[in-house]
Amino acid sequence: MRSLPPLNALIAFEAVARTGSVASAAEKLFVTSGAISRQLKTLDEFFETNLFEKQGRGLALTPTGAAYFQRISIHVDGIRQATRHVQGDELRPVVRLHSHTTFATRWLIPRLSRFQVTHPRIDVRLTTSSEWNDSIDCDAAVRLGGGHWPGYEAMPLVANVLVAVCSPQLIQKSRPIDEVWLAGQTLLEVTSRPDDWNRWCEAAGFAPGTMARKRTFESSTLAYEAAQQGLGVVVAQEILVADELATERLIAPFDVRVDQGTETYYLVVPTGRRHRAGLRELRDALSAPQGIQATPGAS
Structure with a gap:
């Protein structure tokens, strides 16, 4: 029976696939980008195939990598939840939020800072990337577009x-x-x-x-x-x-x-996660009058 892949390489792979960036994964795991790259190479050698491919200056999951990530992500997340349970933190809601980098730094982070003051028990974990990737696994995301994505609920955040x-x-x-x-x-x-x-x-x-x-x-x-x-x-x-x-x-x-009318930034939530703990509070905070300039009539 074939052994499990190296666990450090597996954790590195999951982090890169989840954040969409080697640099972001390195920051989350408190290691260097070079260490993450070496772990990805180790995993490619284990499977004798590439799980990522170069796309511009970044990386994108190959079809094999995307399928593998989809299968293991639920288990890795399960390990995280079990760990929080042992640590006594299982009652603290965690919301994984993804955003475009520029929008995050210039609009979102100041509002998240205020949100954490008023909702200290909700753990918002923000990741960013320059472009959206369908392999990104999150509870909510900021996306730029017309407001209609199958399988997602969309709320406009600003006038563009x-x-x-x-x-x-x-x-x-x-x-x-x-x-x-x-x-x-x-x-x-x-x-x-x-x-x-x-x-x-x-x-x-x-x-x-x-x-x-x-x-x-x-x-x-x-x-x-x-x-x-x-x-x-x-x-x-x-x-x-x-x-x-x-x-x-x-x-x-x-x-x-x-x-730009309805072509703007939206907070999108997968329909299957609309009732996740902490999401309602986050959506309410980001839609507050002092937080947004919403596009009238957009949905």
Whole structure:
């Protein structure tokens, strides 16, 4: 009878599949990313097949890896629950929450901080990634889209409005802020959001093809920071640069705001987990008036 796979490698595999990131798994397990990678290699050698494959700069489960994760995740979670029982923590609800990285750092985490103060017994365990992966196992997630995902209940969190922003240092009072001015600036783009500039320019009545100087960043966080440092102009999601706009670290030189309607961020919950302990309190907190700017009529 074939032996069990190395348990350290199994735990590393489950953590990477659950968080969607080697770095995040390393942080959760208090080891280095190199140690996680070595454990994944050990597991691949044990099974004589690859459980992950490269996807861009990250990893994605292969069909074999996804099937294996689906089978073992319930058992690993069972071990966690049994451990909490032995430790006397079985009555503390645990909510596993996943989010896009930029949305988490700029909108979600401050609200989770307040939530933990008012609900100290609910253990919210947040993981992040730059893109959604269907293999992510969580009780709730923040997803960007139209609000309709089979098997999930979706609640809109914010109004998704696009606005062009830049550092105040790019503005010269002697020069009009118009299409000619914009054509002379460097446009900051985000790899995962290739259509933002076209959408904004269409609303502004500008021709994006006349703007030749561009810089591309792999995340919105980097692009927003570059804009603050005066490297160019970026089309930002207004809700994610609200603090910078309020303190004038960024300004909106054009009075053009593009409302994306129902294409926004949602808190989604698998229908089979809607009654999980702690979820109702979390949903209520994130939908509170001081926490959101909801899109009217979205569902």
